[in-house]
Amino acid sequence: MNTVATPATSQAPVSIPPHRLSVVVPMYNEAENVAPLAKRVHEALHDYAYPWELILVDDGSSDGTPGELEAAARHYGPHVRVVSLMRNFKQTAAMQAGVDAARGDVIVTMDGDLQNDPIDIPRMVGRLLNENLDLVAGWRKNRKDGMVLRKIPSRIANRLIARITGVKLNDYGCSLKAFRASVIKNVRLYGEMHRFIPAWLATVTTPRRIAEEVVTHHARQFGQSKYGISRTFRVILDLISVFFFMRYRARPGHFFGGIGLGMGVIGGLILSWLAALKLFTGASIGQRPLLQLGFFLIIASFQFISTGVLAETLARIYFESGAASQYRVRDPDEPDEGDAWHKPGQAEAE
Structure with a gap:
């Protein structure tokens, strides 16, 4: 498996094979982060050479997030699409909803709390396509969480997951990942399995086509973290499930x-x-x-x-x-194919 990581920079590869890019961002009670996030994504992809879309998934937020998401979609145009879930189905289901709605050849997922930086997207996509990979996972080498009690269990969990699943990554918890759509759409996510996407992906592709890349990580500025120390115990239980399904799902x-x-x-x-x-x-x-x-x-x-x-x-x-759906979408939007992509050279809304 190729796990060579390079320092995080804003420089994109010189040449990327033609593709369409979908950026998926699940959000739950992140009203203050919606506008800055949409702005950062557009700044990072302003000169992107190929069509792209931004899919914002509202995971049943109870604050002003839905209104902020709709405002962002109206402001930037039809390439910004909002998927609204009927209630809070948790991050894994929200991420699956975004993946299902994505129409790109490459799908990038990231958190909506501004801790992931969209500036890393072109470089990750370039590596995915130029090195013929199926997944490039982000590695928050210099984390800005600030809580030692969260970092230590996270490191222990990462090593434990790598040993049990055989997919050796330094950071399973980073949501910033670039996927080949034809592969990730063959994996159904449920429960709280978004932490183990690389392991699940290894059930449909070889670990040699999974790599990681050092990415930028910022401290949270607005809102509250949805994770606590109790997540460590849930990770252990989920890990047992992952081990069982990876080894014995079909038997x-x-x-x-x-x-x-x-x-x-x-x-x-x-x-x-x-x-x-x-x-x-x-x-x-x-x-x-x-x-x-x-x-x-x-x-x-x-x-x-x-x-x-x-x-x-x-x-x-x-x-x-076949697997049953893990979420329900409220009034799904079907945009026109011709206008729902941000095209190269397209002017941004002021």
Whole structure:
């Protein structure tokens, strides 16, 4: 896997293959950040050589974010599109909604809190296309979070995730990522799995086509962070789920069945030994804890094997019918294809 990182600069590659770019930004209660974010994106992509669009996803905000998003769309034009979710479905579902709405060949995701810098987008996209990669993940090498209690668990989690998933990145938590659309659209995100997108992507592409790039990171200026120290415990639980799905998503019966067979063998050996002891020595085994343990293991073995069979059945239903949508869009907007892209040389709204 190519993980060579270069210092963050605003300089874009000299030559980028033709493409259309979609920038996806999920936002929840970020009213003060909407206008500055839209301005920074337009400043960073003002001289971009190819058509691009900005997709702003309102994740059921309860403050003035929806109004600010609509104002930004009216101000800049149809290449700024707003996707409004009916309620707060959390960041993963909001990101999936933006990915589904994106029409570009390349999709870039970033946070809406102004901590990611759009100036890194051209360089990341250039590396993605010029090096024939499927994902370029941002690496906040010089983080500006300010909270040591957040940085230390984050570093531990990153190393743990890399070891378990086999996708070795320094920063799984950075939302600034550049994807090849044909690959990311084959991955369905749900729950709180946005932290593990590189790992999920490794289920449809080789880790050799995943790289990381040092990006600029700013301290939060407006609003409040949506993350706390409790996120560490959720990451551990999510990591267990990721490990299970990466290894056994298509064959859950092997996971549960393997445990069940192992317990059944141990329980069978215990009961066989006790039966031989009773038959050949006449020893009393009725009060032995091993007898209870043996029966417990046999019963648990049947339960695990039965669970494996049910899981296999559910997996077949899932893969044959397709995944259910993880969000609901309120009044989806279908812009005209010809006018919904920011074209090279197009003047910005004042």
